[in-house]
Amino acid sequence: MQTSTASITGRHGNTIVYDVHRPDIEPVGVVVVAHGLGEHAGRYHHVARAITDRGYTAVIPDHAGHGRSTGKRLGVTDFGDFVADLHSVIGVAASECRPRFLIGHSMGGAIALSYALDHPDMLDGLILSGPAIVPGADLPAPLVKIAPILGKLVPWLPSAALSASAVSRDPDVVAAYESDPLVWHGKIPAGLGGALIGAMATFPGRLPTLTMPALVLHGGADVLANPEGSRIVERHAGSSDLTVTILPGLYHEIFNEPERDEVISTVTDWIVAHS
Template sequence: MQTSTASVTGRNGNTIVYDVHRPEGEPVGVVVVAHGLGEHGGRYHHVARAIADRGYLVVVPDHAGHGRSSGKRLGVTDFGDFVADLHSVIGVAASDRRPRFLIGHSMGGAIALAYALDHPDMLDGLVLSGPAIVPGADLPPLMVKLAPILGKVAPWLPAAALPASGVSRDPKVVAAYEADPMVWHGKIPAGLGGALIGAMGDFPKRLGSLTMPTLVLHGGGDVLANPEGSRIVERLAGSDDLTVTILPGLYHEIFNEPEQDEVIGTVVDWIVARS
């Protein structure tokens, strides 16, 4: 696998940096990975390697305000900005018509789902990992209701924080996450939190139009993204090729759990079978 870095200009003039992982030989397809809230694409090199080893070109961008991309840290207040930026990356990095697949984790799962609903003609399959589809069970209903309003009135007000202990059962993964200078370790600004919750509210009425092949994997022990969101996809999605699996005991980052090789292998095999 050979890795290079490129960039495109996003919706609001931000520089969106992305890695391109090239397989040996001519790619048989393209896989784009959308990372989660507060992290960056560099945390998916092991996922990219496993996919590239099967002959796919893998593209992993950093969202605006994340990682190496420009923009105020976690400063997006319109969820559509993430979707538009992802469209720009896919338009450049996956411009030919080889099979295209999109993987989204956590908030990246919400971005990927929104993208698939907005641009179904651009993808041949969708994979969601611990997607943030519904608010966490620990959030009071009143806070969920007020979040989009608060996000517009006071977007930089610090809101909830993500406990690193919920990332993985592997203490080495948690320690690396906590020590990573490109990971956001503060509270989520109200603007981004409100934008995400607003997007979540739109999914139930739109999921019937999700007809592409879709794989959803969610850790049963996930305390950062409610597994109920994946169950909602299972109930409401219109796809005839839909697999939703809750993985008992696994935490939020299923690609970084002790069972990661099996989980990643499941994803790669699913993609290969649909190429």
């Protein structure tokens, strides 16, 4: 695997940094990965390795306000900004390579789903990992209800923080997450929380237009992104080639659970089968 780093200018002038992982052979396609809230592309190097081992190029950006990209930390208040920046990265780094697949984890799953609905012609398949389509069980219902309002009135008001212990059952993963300086360890600003919850509310009505092949995997013990969100995709998506699997007992980051090798193989096998 050969790795390089590049950047593009995002929707509001932010520098969006992304990694490109290339296989040691002529690539047979490209897979773009959208990471979750508060994290960064560097946490997906093992996923990139599995992708390149199958002959695909992996492109993984840091969202605005995340990781190495610029912008106020978790400062996005318009969910469309993430989608627009992802479109710019794909336009530069992956526009000429097909087939093209998009993987989205957690909030990145919501970004990826939004992107697939907005730009279906740009993708040949969509993979969602623990997508944030329904608020997690860790968020109080009153907070969820008023989040979009708070996000508009007081976007920098701290709301809730993600629980590191809910990320994975692997204590080494949790320890690495807690010590990672590029991971956001504070509370989520109301502006971003409200924007995400607002995007979630649009999905049931939009999902019937999702007709591309899709694979959805979700940890059954995920408290950060409710597995019911993946069941909503199963009930409402218009795709005739849709696989939704709830993985019993797995926590939020299914790519970082003890069963990670099996989970990642399921994803790469699906990509190869749909190429």
